[in-house]
Amino acid sequence: MDSFITIRIKRDTAKRFQEFSRTHFKSHTEAMATMLDFFLYNEISPKEKFGPSGRTIAVNLNTVETNLLKRMNAIIAIQRDIEKTQTKPTMAMLESLFQAEEPKNKSLILEKKFREEKKGDSFEEKRNTTKEL
Structure with a gap:
């Protein structure tokens, strides 16, 4: 012992x-x-001293909570600004580049007029034939 x-x-x-x-x-x-x-x-x-204890944190909780909320709101505002000014416009540009639109088959202006004239002639012929009867 x-x-x-x-x-x-x-x-x-x-x-x-x-x-x-x-x-x-x-x-x-x-x-x-x-x-x-x-x-x-x-x-x-x-x-x-190891820093604030549980008691001192509880006393200062309102101040700490307010500061954290302010920081979080600032971070959210920054993220929204980045989305509006950088992310969304860039994404829209990229989407427009990668969208594959098929070219529309436009008829020539001359063809369009020719078709209208052709339709008009056939209609008049039909009308004339009805008057003769």
Whole structure:
């Protein structure tokens, strides 16, 4: 069995440590060794601050939420602007290039007039034949 050594700790701190140790570990020695290993392995100091805790985040949640909403709205506005000015016009140009329209068979102007004259002649002939009867 290992020997024990005494350390001078203020009474309030010793009571806090004992309560913590009882709730999380089997012995005070195991609690102290685990805490020391934690700081050693993670290469951090117990005096360092890790940033905002859950409590401070909850207090500042309204400010953070407002800032996030503003940023999201700005991003949405930028995306819409890009769609209107760049994406949609470019897409329309590409679609018009790739659309394969069949050329319309246009009849010549002379042919069209000739057809009308031909139709008119045949109609008059029929009318004349009816008058004679």
